Amino acid sequence: xxxxxxxxxxxxxxxxxxxxxxxxxxxxxxxxxxxxxxxxxxxxxxxxxxxxxxxxxxxxxxxxxxxxxxxxxxxxxxxxxxxxxxxxxxxxxxxxxxxxxxxxxxxxxxxxxxxxxxxxxxxxxxxxxxxxxxxxxxxxxxxxxxxxxxxxxxxxxxxxxxxxxxxxxxxxxxxxxxxxxxxxxxxxxxxxxxxxxxxxxxxxxxxxxxxxxxxxxxxxxxxxxxxxxxxxxxxxxxxxxxxxxxxxxxxxxxxxxxxxxxxxxxxxxxxxxxxxxxxxxxxxxxxxxxxxxxxxxxxxxxxxxxxxxxxxxxxxxxxxxxxxxxxxxxxxxxxxxxxxxxxxxxxxxxxxxxxxxxxxxxxxxxxx
Numbered sequence: 001x002x003x004x005x006x007x008x009x010x011x012x013x014x015x016x017x018x019x020x021x022x023x024x025x026x027x028x029x030x031x032x033x034x035x036x037x038x039x040x041x042x043x044x045x046x047x048x049x050x051x052x053x054x055x056x057x058x059x060x061x062x063x064x065x066x067x068x069x070x071x072x073x074x075x076x077x078x079x080x081x082x083x084x085x086x087x088x089x090x091x092x093x094x095x096x097x098x099x100x101x102x103x104x105x106x107x108x109x110x111x112x113x114x115x116x117x118x119x120x121x122x123x124x125x126x127x128x129x130x131x132x133x134x135x136x137x138x139x140x141x142x143x144x145x146x147x148x149x150x151x152x153x154x155x156x157x158x159x160x161x162x163x164x165x166x167x168x169x170x171x172x173x174x175x176x177x178x179x180x181x182x183x184x185x186x187x188x189x190x191x192x193x194x195x196x197x198x199x200x201x202x203x204x205x206x207x208x209x210x211x212x213x214x215x216x217x218x219x220x221x222x223x224x225x226x227x228x229x230x231x232x233x234x235x236x237x238x239x240x241x242x243x244x245x246x247x248x249x250x251x252x253x254x255x256x257x258x259x260x261x262x263x264x265x266x267x268x269x270x271x272x273x274x275x276x277x278x279x280x281x282x283x284x285x286x287x288x289x290x291x292x293x294x295x296x297x298x299x300x301x302x303x304x305x306x307x308x309x310x311x312x313x314x315x316x317x318x319x320x321x322x323x324x325x326x327x328x329x330x331x332x333x334x335x336x337x338x339x340x341x342x343x344x345x346x347x348x349x350x351x352x353x354x355x356x357x358x359x360x361x362x363x364x365x366x367x368x
Contacts, residue, residue: 002150003050010333011299019359020050022338028345051152080113112170140206152209162215193237197244204248218260239272279340302340311346315354322358
């Protein structure tokens with residue numbers, strides 16, 4: 001059985017042979033990996049990840065594919081940032097400025113180009129990216145090569161609607177626009193949704209196995225907005241993006257990411273076609289409780305905490321948590337057990353090895 005087939009079978013809750021391994025290292029941990037394994041091609045290869053990630057050119061943090069949209073790459077964004085910047089800045093395809101800080105390992109300070117807009121006309125004049133003239137064939141070539149290795153393709157299209165919108169407008173202003181029923185909120189969210197649908201359809205047609213959508217709508221102990229506001233403003237738009245992909249390929253798996261506590265939104269996510277929930281942040285939600293309520297309709301990715309367990313737990317505790325959560329999901333699968341977010345500098349290398357060892361040793365005896 002190929003790693004791809006094993007992973008897709010697990011997500012479809014049809015059983016699995018091997019518990020897959022996956023995580024993302026911050027820059028300092030990636031450097032440590034290279035020092036420990038100088039002959040390795042990549043940590044994804046070394047630890048036998050069953051998938052490879054392809055980043056959506058529309059993902060606000062994706063600075064590697066800016067050349068696919070030259071109009072945005074060459075645009076002079078300075079008029080939207082008259083105050084300038086203190087540190088080095090990268091500007092993404094949406095015109096959002098990400099300012100680096102010497103005290104941060106990988107996160108940036110975000111500047112919002114639409115923050116001071118007072119009219120819909122100002123929004124309509126803003127140069128949002130046009131994807132209709134973009135050549136997506138290089139991504140198709142990457143997908144084909146990944147599939148040729150027996151691996152699954154995960155397209156990272158997170159910050160799908162809500163996050164891209166507030167990155168542009170600022171969270172405070174977008175929340176106020178929504179609360180007041182302002183046409184600026186409707187227009188901006190609709191524009192972003194339309195562009196997300198276009199890209200999702202392309203990724204589905206090109207052969208993505210898993211489409212990773214998502215917007216952070218949870219906080220540490222509560223949801224970020226009321227259920228009513230979510231159902232009015234975000235749910236129907238996310239449903240359109242999911243349907244755009246599934247109209248092309250009904251078998252594509254839809255993964256949805258939101259950090260924090262989001263249990264009140266889970267029934268809505270299931271209703272509109274989400275197949276996989278990520279990351280089930282263990283500091284905010286109990287996996288066993290979530291699995292008992294929704295595990296017959298939903299699969300999961302994550303559950304191994306990166307706020308507490310991975311940086312401050314012992315290897316023994318990490319192995320116990322991996323075994324516990326995989327046991328909860330059972331022989332049918334439904335859980336890709338992995339860290340819930342980036343592994344940051346505080347994470348000891350032995351904890352990463354403990355996670356990998358726990359997954360590799362947890363195997364059900366099943367025939368492929």
